[in-house]
Amino acid sequence: MKRDRSAYLFILPAFLFASIFLFIPLGQGIYLSLFKAGITTREFVGFKNFIKMGSDPLFWLEIKNTFIIVIGLVVLNLGLSLFIAVAIHKLSNFLQSFFRFAFYLPGICAGVVTSMVWIWIFNPTYGLLNYMLSLMGIPPIYWLSVGDTARLAVIMMVCTWMLGSHIILFLAALNAVPETMYEAARIDGANAVQRFFYITIPLIMPMTVYILVTTTVGAFQIWEAIYMLTAGGPAYATTNIVYRVYQLGFSYFRFGEAAAHGVLLLCIIFPIAFFQFRYLSKKLEF
Amino acid sequence: MKKVFVIALLVIGLGLAAFAADKVTIRFWTGPPDEVVLGAFEYFREQNPDIDLVCEYIPVGNLREKVLLALTAGEPPDVLYDYIGRTSAWANGGFLEPLEDTLTEEDYEDYMPGMIELNSIGGHFVSYPLSITFRGYAVNRTLCEQAGVADLLPTEPGRNWTFETFMEVANAIKGLGIYPFGFFAKGASGDYYMLTYFQMFGASLYENGDYTKTTLNSEAGVRALQWMIDMVGQGYAPKGVAGLADDDYVAMKVRGQIGMSGWVDSLEQLELNFKNGIIDYVPDWYMVSLPHVEGIPGPPAYMAWSTAVVFKGQSAEKLAASKRFARFLGGEEFYKMRSTPNGLPQCKSYNIDHLSENGKFQTEWASVNGVGDLGYASPFYLEVRDLQYVALQEAFMGLKRPKEALNDFADAVAKLWE
Numbered sequence: 199m200k201r202d203r204s205a206y207l208f209i210l211p212a213f214l215f216a217s218i219f220l221f222i223p224l225g226q227g228i229y230l231s232l233f234k235a236g237i238t239t240r241e242f243v244g245f246k247n248f249i250k251m252g253s254d255p256l257f258w259l260e261i262k263n264t265f266i267i268v269i270g271l272v273v274l275n276l277g278l279s280l281f282i283a284v285a286i287h288k289l290s291n292f293l294q295s296f297f298r299f300a301f302y303l304p305g306i307c308a309g310v311v312t313s314m315v316w317i318w319i320f321n322p323t324y325g326l327l328n329y330m331l332s333l334m335g336i337p338p339i340y341w342l343s344v345g346d347t348a349r350l351a352v353i354m355m356v357c358t359w360m361l362g363s364h365i366i367l368f369l370a371a372l373n374a375v376p377e378t379m380y381e382a383a384r385i386d387g388a389n390a391v392q393r394f395f396y397i398t399i400p401l402i403m404p405m406t407v408y409i410l411v412t413t414t415v416g417a418f419q420i421w422e423a424i425y426m427l428t429a430g431g432p433a434y435a436t437t438n439i440v441y442r443v444y445q446l447g448f449s450y451f452r453f454g455e456a457a458a459h460g461v462l463l464l465c466i467i468f469p470i471a472f473f474q475f476r477y478l479s480k481k482l483e484f
Numbered sequence: 485m486k487k488v489f490v491i492a493l494l495v496i497g498l499g500l501a502a503f504a505a506d507k508v509t510i511r512f513w514t515g516p517p518d519e520v521v522l523g524a525f526e527y528f529r530e531q532n533p534d535i536d537l538v539c540e541y542i543p544v545g546n547l548r549e550k551v552l553l554a555l556t557a558g559e560p561p562d563v564l565y566d567y568i569g570r571t572s573a574w575a576n577g578g579f580l581e582p583l584e585d586t587l588t589e590e591d592y593e594d595y596m597p598g599m600i601e602l603n604s605i606g607g608h609f610v611s612y613p614l615s616i617t618f619r620g621y622a623v624n625r626t627l628c629e630q631a632g633v634a635d636l637l638p639t640e641p642g643r644n645w646t647f648e649t650f651m652e653v654a655n656a657i658k659g660l661g662i663y664p665f666g667f668f669a670k671g672a673s674g675d676y677y678m679l680t681y682f683q684m685f686g687a688s689l690y691e692n693g694d695y696t697k698t699t700l701n702s703e704a705g706v707r708a709l710q711w712m713i714d715m716v717g718q719g720y721a722p723k724g725v726a727g728l729a730d731d732d733y734v735a736m737k738v739r740g741q742i743g744m745s746g747w748v749d750s751l752e753q754l755e756l757n758f759k760n761g762i763i764d765y766v767p768d769w770y771m772v773s774l775p776h777v778e779g780i781p782g783p784p785a786y787m788a789w790s791t792a793v794v795f796k797g798q799s800a801e802k803l804a805a806s807k808r809f810a811r812f813l814g815g816e817e818f819y820k821m822r823s824t825p826n827g828l829p830q831c832k833s834y835n836i837d838h839l840s841e842n843g844k845f846q847t848e849w850a851s852v853n854g855v856g857d858l859g860y861a862s863p864f865y866l867e868v869r870d871l872q873y874v875a876l877q878e879a880f881m882g883l884k885r886p887k888e889a890l891n892d893f894a895d896a897v898a899k900l901w902e
Contacts (some may be wrong), residue, residue: 236577237552237555237556237577237579238555238556238558238577242750307859317729317731317732320727321732321735322722322723322724322727322728323722323732323736323741324736324739324741325734338723338724338726340723340726341727342670342724342726342727342728342729343723343724343725343726343728343880343881344726344727346879348727378846427673428670428727429670429672429873430728431668431670431671431726431727431728431873431874431877432667432670432726432877432881433726433874433877433878433881433883434874445870448548448549448552449866449867449870450866451552451573451577
């Protein structure tokens with residue numbers, strides 16, 4: 199019993215921190231969504247903000263965009279970071295460090311700075327990407343002027359931010375897989391592909407689930423990249439829920455409506471993250 | 485001896501306290517100033533020893549959020565110097581002190597036509613305009629000389645020219661393999677530039693200060709937008725308008741890739757960039773009146789400016805001091821101290837000898853045709869700007885016809901007021 203009590207003491211600082219910076223603001227956000235709130239005014243309106251949100255012509259579009267960006271980013275980021283980690287984890291320590299550093303670099307630069315670089319890269323007239331395509335005889339692509347390519351541009355940019363840390367995590371997981379397992383598999387006649395799918399993947403599953411959940415949650419919350427790169431366009435093609443929260447709250451000072459969108463996001467993220475942890479963790483093998 | 489020392493300390497302390505009590509402290513917020521502006525603040529302190537001016541410099545990108553948070557906390561600055569597009573929101577929220585009691589009859593006559601109205605919200609003059617930049621039209625004269633059409637540029641005092649001559653120059657520039665002009669619609673920034681093309685056809689965002697409905701969807705507006713789309717299609721302007729921002733456009737301009745332009749950046753900045761080796765090309769930009777189709781009168785000048793505003797909730801004494809400082813910022817003395825070759829005056833009577841040839845022309849244009857209404861005073865200023873660029877995107881992307889895009893935009897603006 200005493201031991202239990204001391205455990206509570208150990209988690210108390212974290213609990214207090216989470217309460218002040220997470221639970222209380224979360225509760226306030228939900229509470230605010232029931233008000234028509236301006237800068238200094240508040241009027242209780244019940245669920246009117248949610249009704250208004252549902253009748254907004256942009257509502258389904260922002261949900262659709264959010265999911266396209268999330269799915270695109272999760273698939274690309276998870277696939278690419280695993281691929282790169284597998285490709286470099288057999289290299290020498292020096293080369294591994296070099297690649298870790300190289301891929302981690304965009305993640306430690308300020309988002310605004312890397313956004314400016316990407317804006318230049320995507321510029322149709324003098325951008326790097328179109329210049330490289332032109333060397334292969336491909337005509338210029340108007341990356342940010344068409345909905346599909348604009349969404350792809352956002353996904354690509356955010357992927358470079360996330361990639362570095364995920365490669366490091368995958369490398370740590372890969373290096374932790376006992377070499378004896380591969381040796382045993384080799385003796386049993388398993389080829390490289392079989393070893394990858396029957397040994398590597400199951401043994402790095404805890405890390406994969408962790409990366410999957412954090413990428414998913416992070417992808418739902420993308421704002422900076424959209425703000426800098428596309429301003430939600432063209433024609434709302436990259437306007438996601440968080441960008442709409444920003445617009446409503448910080449541009450138009452409609453804090454109640456912004457909070458309602460925030461609650462919507464919570465209602466989407468929470469079950470997905472719960473599902474990922476609850477059901478994918480069941481299949482973990484150590 | 486000890487007693488004497490204590491009494492002396494008390495006397496000095498009380499004296500200092502009395503001196504401090506005589507001073508009124510005002511909190512002033514603005515973006516990071518340059519040395520000239522810092523000198524001007526020091527000058528104000530010397531001229532007004534009864535005011536303790538406490539300045540806080542906040543990065544411009546954070547200024548809006550910082551003021552918003554201060555307002556929600558009930559502790560805004562006393563005086564704020566910021567862009568009109570941001571301060572108008574505080575005025576619309578009812579947070580700003582009316583300032584008309586500081587204006588004289590001469591002031592009403594002296595401000596550029598339309599300036600008083602555009603700085604009045606809710607029936608009150610709430611912001612002193614200053615740091616004005618012009619959004620007219622400029623031609624790269626170097627390119628025109630290369631194309632052999634420099635003599636077509638208007639030289640008479642009003643620098644008026646017809647749409648036909650304008651297109652003749654455009655064709656010649658296009659012949660050099662350079663885009664005569666360019667459009668952008670990625671975001672709201674630089675909206676005035678796109679609106680100059682609507683002005684050429686006689687369309688405007690608002691008429692008679694009625695912000696409840698836009699007039700951009702007029703017949704002239706639809707014609708203007710169709711013309712812009714056609715120009716892109718015919719290679720007069722770069723493609724991909726929906727994904728281009730004003731910054732992309734400026735970059736193309738300073739590289740000499742675009743020949744004519746709505747004015748979106750300052751000559752001084754270009755010259756400074758050239759001196760510092762940031763760019764290797766400073767075009768000879770020549771300001772002209774907007775070419776306009778037959779029957780359209782000379783359009784008003786689109787301008788952007790900063791403002792000095794005073795927040796409510798101050799004691800009478802403090803309020804008087806704040807107004808005095810705000811008035812100083814919006815006055816001729818401060819204008820003179822920080823004037824540049826293209827820093828336009830807010831009043832007609834200010835001495836403009838220091839202005840460049842272009843600056844003088846711009847001042848004349850604004851004095852005669854007045855200041856164009858970009859909707860700063862609308863309570864939905866930012867919403868309308870956001871809706872406007874989306875409408876342009878939809879039209880340029882071919883998702884909607886110009887008429888449909890502009891009508892939908894007009895409907896959305898009207899809906900904001902419901």
